[in-house]
Amino acid sequence: MSQAPSVAIIGAGMSGLSAATRLQQAGLQVTLFDKSRGSGGRMSSKRTDLGTFDMGTQYFTARDPDFVAAVAQWRAEGWVAEWQPRLFRYDEQGLAASLDQQQRFVGSPRMTALSRGLLGNLPLHSSTRVEQLQRIDQQWQLRDSAGEQYGPFDRVIVAIPPAQALPLINDITALAAPAARSEMEPGWAVALGFSAPLELPYDAVFVRQGPLDWIARDASKPNRGSAETWVLQSTPSWAAAHLESEPHAVVAELVSAMQAVVGAPLPAPTFQHAHRWLYARPAALSDWGALAAPAQGVYLCGDWCLGGRLEAAWLSGQHAAKALLETA
Numbered sequence: 001m002s003q004a005p006s007v008a009i010i011g012a013g014m015s016g017l018s019a020a021t022r023l024q025q026a027g028l029q030v031t032l033f034d035k036s037r038g039s040g041g042r043m044s045s046k047r048t049d050l051g052t053f054d055m056g057t058q059y060f061t062a063r064d065p066d067f068v069a070a071v072a073q074w075r076a077e078g079w080v081a082e083w084q085p086r087l088f089r090y091d092e093q094g095l096a097a098s099l100d101q102q103q104r105f106v107g108s109p110r111m112t113a114l115s116r117g118l119l120g121n122l123p124l125h126s127s128t129r130v131e132q133l134q135r136i137d138q139q140w141q142l143r144d145s146a147g148e149q150y151g152p153f154d155r156v157i158v159a160i161p162p163a164q165a166l167p168l169i170n171d172i173t174a175l176a177a178p179a180a181r182s183e184m185e186p187g188w189a190v191a192l193g194f195s196a197p198l199e200l201p202y203d204a205v206f207v208r209q210g211p212l213d214w215i216a217r218d219a220s221k222p223n224r225g226s227a228e229t230w231v232l233q234s235t236p237s238w239a240a241a242h243l244e245s246e247p248h249a250v251v252a253e254l255v256s257a258m259q260a261v262v263g264a265p266l267p268a269p270t271f272q273h274a275h276r277w278l279y280a281r282p283a284a285l286s287d288w289g290a291l292a293a294p295a296q297g298v299y300l301c302g303d304w305c306l307g308g309r310l311e312a313a314w315l316s317g318q319h320a321a322k323a324l325l326e327t328a
């Protein structure tokens, strides 16, 4: 190929953005597509009159040296900041402080600040659900759910959860077989706003039982504003058993579980909202990095290829970009 290949990236969550920024740095023409109104995927924030709520990624840690370096750069850009919550855990013995030495980061002033920063000036077709990849003359055409065509592109990176990726790559066995084996578990997230501080001695609690996985005072994160905002997240097993529940019923059950943790009735929230994540986290850990079909010029990445955390999603995007560059 005499000139740099053009690349379509389907999915503008962390893995797609990671691949996009790496390829852009290498001088390739990259175009992103996402079915949502913006970028970020599961690294999402909900804006309300009370302020924002992080409805997906709550915080992230950095262990891989390359990711540690990337996070340092994002901190310097002001896209992320360190969060030092007063951490507790809740188990059979009840509530106990559970402080540790782990550094935890969040987007600032909201989780999506990180995805906006990474997106920069990269071209993104938002509200565009890609439904089909067509191979024409050694290149790829994309078709969205409205029948619009995009392309041609020399290479395609599919950076979405496996169930959503499968219809796009079904004919490419090297990608379809592992994707078909990869299950994702669901989750419910509930945002609560209160008219006054709850005055609790913790900012976040690892619960991990019954309906509740985790509760966090969103307002304790850096640069969030002064409203008393909390996010409650369900365990995967509870979400699986309550996939079709009405949002108000989910709010009621998770608030009731939070009251059990707090050990006292909560005041009525002035704001409440429930969000269902059908594909929240991988059911099992994989170590693929990314999946590649170089002969067809198609690459598959996402947190599910490497461990189900934000860091894994970033690393998986880097793996996909690296594999693509090896054939460029």
Ligand SMILES: Cc1cc2nc3c(=O)[nH]c(=O)nc-3n(C[C@H](O)[C@H](O)[C@H](O)COP(=O)(O)OP(=O)(O)OC[C@H]3O[C@@H](n4cnc5c(N)ncnc54)[C@H](O)[C@@H]3O)c2cc1C
Binding pocket: 010, 011, 012, 013, 014, 015, 016, 033, 034, 035, 036, 039, 040, 041, 042, 043, 055, 056, 057, 058, 059, 060, 061, 128, 129, 130, 131, 159, 160, 161, 164, 187, 188, 189, 233, 277, 279, 280, 281, 301, 302, 303, 304, 308, 309, 310, 311, 313
């Ligand atoms: C409730 C919850 C809490 C979490 N908490 C944490 C945490 O505290 N710490 C942590 O490290 N990780 C956490 N995670 C996991 C973390 O959010 C993910 O690992 C990471 O965001 C995944 O990024 P990704 O790019 O792989 O996928 P995604 O973020 O899912 O990105 C995929 C993108 O593809 C788009 N898309 C899908 N299908 C199509 C299509 N056909 N056409 C176009 N676009 C499409 C989607 O809209 C989405 O934007 C949490 C996840 C959830 C759901």
Ligand SMILES: NC(=O)C1=CN([C@@H]2O[C@H](COP(=O)(O)OP(=O)(O)OC[C@H]3O[C@@H](n4cnc5c(N)ncnc54)[C@H](OP(=O)(O)O)[C@@H]3O)[C@@H](O)[C@H]2O)CC=C1
Binding pocket: 059, 060, 061, 087, 088, 089, 098, 099, 100, 102, 186, 187, 206, 208, 213, 233, 280, 281, 308, 309
């Ligand atoms: N809800 C989802 O869909 C979802 C949640 N995910 C959660 O993301 C975080 C990120 O994990 P990471 O490894 O980056 O963070 P930690 O090192 O903070 O947590 C790892 C696990 O270790 C336990 N833990 C850590 N610190 C404490 C503490 N101070 N007190 C008690 N327990 C702690 C805890 O696991 P276990 O309870 O031991 O099982 C942490 O989970 C993480 O919270 C994920 O659950 C990722 C994807 C989707």
